[in-house]
Amino acid sequence: MLNRNEMAALSIHDGLDQGDDKDDEPTVINYTCLINLITQQAPRGEAGRLYHEDGIKLNEIKEIRVEFLRILKIDHLWIMTNLVKLSLSHNKIEKIENLDALVKLCELDISFNSIKIMENLNCLSKLEILLLAGNQVETVEGIGNLTNLTIFSIANNKIQGWEHVLYLRQFKNLRSVNFTGNPCTLQENYNDYLIAFLPQIIYFSYSMIREEDRIKAMKIHRRSIAKIELDEAKSQSTLEEEHALNKKSAIDSAAFVDHLDGDEMFLLLFLNDKEGTALKNISDDTLAVFNEYKTNFSTVCHEFYQFGIEQHSLREKEIEMFSAIVEEARDAVRDKARRIIDSIEKYKNENFAKFNVGIKEFDKKLDAESAVDQTDLPIDVKIAKIQNITENFNEFLSSIWTKLVYSEAVLHEQIEDVNETFKLNIADMKDIFVESTRKSFSRMRNILVEYHDTIQRVIASHLNDFTQDELTMPSQLIDICGDINILSNTLASSHDIHLQIIDSREDETISSVNKWFNDLVTRLRKHENSRHRHRILEISHVLQYYRELLQKHILTTNDEALDVVAALEG
Structure with missing residues (x-):
């Protein structure tokens, strides 16, 4: 915790701009950078005065914007364990990393950076909004655990194939997607394909999907949809069976009686006989x-x-x-x-x-x-x-x-x-x-x-x-x-x-x-x-x-x- 005297001693430029002669030099998120940003983004007036007098407690901050700072590496955010909203847009970040401690994060904006791979995001299980526009991503991946995902924007990247559409079917809470500016959107019937195979989507490229467009798209792909749904039902049934078996196996092992229910032990007697x-x-x-x-x-x-x-x-x-x-x-x-x-x-x-x-x-x-x-x-x-x-x-x-x-x-x-x-x-x-x-x-x-x-x-x-x-x-x-x-x-x-x-x-x-x-x-x-x-x-x-x-x-x-x-x- 920093009191107002300690905050006053911090240079507003530490960890941020280092002078006009270094405008193109990348930097990293560090402790001083966070303090300066929080100071700048704090409430104004009487509320701001009380806020500073109480001292800055990084572990109590719920929202921060780290934007337009030429940040190259994400770091030090593990201090801010109660962070709910984080914006890292318009920087030079090349790798998504060091977000594991942000277990309460609901909104992440990492648009307009230099990211090529979607990685290290599965730890953010409470994430509802993920913005990745303006990067260099080629494949939608690495977010299977984000079951609460509601808004997903990955416009202006380098996605060419259509595999991401079926990948996104697993996100039942997803309501808005944006793929504008990706090569895949220039291919014929892409829009119909996405609308047909993602029935949970309400907004596509931030425009509400018209019901007549959805019906038309589903008619075009009705046979493929029926096959996919059948495969998913079988897969779900298989997963449930595997889950039940795994659960039973775990209990049996904890009870020290695994492989004793049925004929397994008896068959083992004759395995090498x-x-x-x-x-x-x-x-x-x-x-x-x-x-x-x-x-x-x-x-x-x-x-x-x-x-x-x-x-x-x-x-x-x-x-x-x-x-x-x-x-x-x-x-x-x-x-x-x-x-x-x-x-x-x-x-x-x-x-x-x-x-x-x-x-x-x-x-x-x-x-x-x-x-x-x-x-x-x-x-x-x-x-x-x-x-x-x-x-x-x-x-x-x-x-x-x-x-x-x-x-x-x-x-x-x-x-x-x-x-x-x-x-x-x-x-x-x-x-x-x-x-x-x-x-x-x-x-x-x-x-x-x-x-x-x-x-x-x-x-x-x-x-x-x-x-x-x-x-x-x-x-x-x-x-x-x-x-x-x-x-x-x-x-x-x-x-x-x-x-x-x-x-x-x-x-x-x-x-x-x-x-x-x-x-x-x-x-x-x-x-x-x-x-x-x-x-x-x-x-x-x-x-x-x-x-x-x-x-x-x-x-x-x-x-x-x-x-x-x-x-x-x-």
Whole structure:
């Protein structure tokens, strides 16, 4: 924040014009440039006087025009986080950049520059008006996130193709576009094409589109429009399905049960088990055994999946409840601290007023023999009065520091207690999930053993039929079950593959949930310790600010203040 004295010290030409001999020299947006522009664009009259006396707060400015300044590079705008309207027109800007912090920006005018590429604009999600006329842009791109876009002007650029028309269909709030002066507008039927394929547009080149022109254009392109709408409907349906799948996948992963809903886990058992896959097709009986294995195994997986999702929901509710309790406690302390800080402001104003009176005259409440003009008194009398006010103010600040630090210390202890209770609750939930994991995977292993025994018995019986009938076994089966020993080895290998996958997934699940728990507890502890240290430091900085404010006030009150302070320091 700059006060009026600091603003007066700034040269009006710093960061702007540097003299007639440098009229063609490009410059950049810098801090001084912004201050000068804000000073020039501030309100006039009494409103302007109050505005300057309050001091310029860059983070509170909502509108600024940086025009006709030969700006080459955009910079320093990150300071102005509350900016709503920004004009950078008529400069020499070649690249759109450094706008990420302007998350509240609704209107951006960057016309008449040297921009070739539309980039770094997707961060401006609240943008409603985008003006890019008079540049060198060839492709409309890089604004897919600007869903609030209402007015878009890109006249007098170098756009030749018509791809931008279909690109702009996604902006459902778009009402006005201007492509005048681009090569594409000189091509036959361009206007009809744009009007037909952008039904949301009301104004084209700032002229209202007549209804008869819209109907005519849509008749010309009715078949193409129907195809586009069908493709968009399919695409939208696909996107919704993908979104739903992605959402489900994210929840499943957070619940540590991903790929356990359905047959995915079972199919994974046979992914690299070619011999085991071949065994199931020996006969109808082996296929029946396989299908029973699949049903029983997948049932256990699905039951564990449902349990995991339910447990995840319970954990999320516990976390939400914990967060609400902690935030409520923090809000209460913040409100109390805010009231205390307000009391500092009140005390400061009262004592600064007393200080001013102390410099000019004695307090009128003194007895009659002391009631004389303070300006005629010796310097030591003034020093004593200033010392008294300063000491009282510092004592008051010390008491405030004690109150704020005490409140923060109590809050810190309370949050640590809540953290410990939360840790125990989440630990119980985690242990319940781990126990269920072990039980479910134990069931999977039992089903595997049962399958191994059953399929071996069925295949052995089938081999016996071959021997009795003196038939020749198919060649593809000889290598995996030509006799009882080969069959036993094949089944043992298949069993080991399945068992390894089941054991590995069990270990991975338990390891993941334990890691999540440890990371959560560690993160909460670190966050609270960091917040607590930062808050203590913040309290100290605020009170130091008020102490420095008093010293500055002493320095700037009147002509004798320097002598008084010098005497105090001596």
